[in-house]
Amino acid sequence: xxxxxxxAFDSTQQALRAEMLLEYAEIEIDLCPTxxxxxxxxxxSIQFGSEDLKRVTEIVHDQSVEIRGIFRRSASxxxxx
Numbered sequence: 001x002x003x004x005x006x007x008a009f010d011s012t013q014q015a016l017r018a019e020m021l022l023e024y025a026e027i028e029i030d031l032c033p034t035x036x037x038x039x040x041x042x043x044x045s046i047q048f049g050s051e052d053l054k055r056v057t058e059i060v061h062d063q064s065v066e067i068r069g070i071f072r073r074s075a076s077x078x079x080x081x
Contacts, residue, residue, distance in 0.1 A: 003050040006078065007060075008034050008068040010041035018046055018065045025059055027052050037077035040068040053081075 009015040015031070022029050027048060034045040048056055053070070060067055071078040 004047045004073075005050050005053060005056075005081070006032075006035065006038065006071045006073075007046045007048070007056070008038045008040035008042070008071065009044065010066060010068050012042050012044055014066045015042050015044040015046065017063075018060065018067070021059050021063055021065065022046065022048070022056065025055065027055060027059075035071075035078060038068070038071055042068075 007018065009018070019029065019031055030047040032045055032047050034040050034043055038045070050072070057070070059065075069080045071080050
């Protein structure tokens with residue numbers, strides 16, 4: 001995915017819940033392993049296009065999904081937004 005962002009979680013339950021909510025909202029996502037540069041309690045992350053950032057953050061906030069953070073790949077690894 002070009003210009004993709006990664007949302008990391010502290011629990012698998014929250015990752016799977018977010019996956020379900022985002023798929024229901026018809027946002028194109030990929031469930032992927034959490035990059036080793038991101039410290040999180042869950043081995044699963046969700047990758048999505050940066051053009052969907054606003055909708056993703058609205059859904060996560062409105063549905064009280066607990067996330068570790070949303071990250072963008074940078075030259076030095078990943079930086080939190």
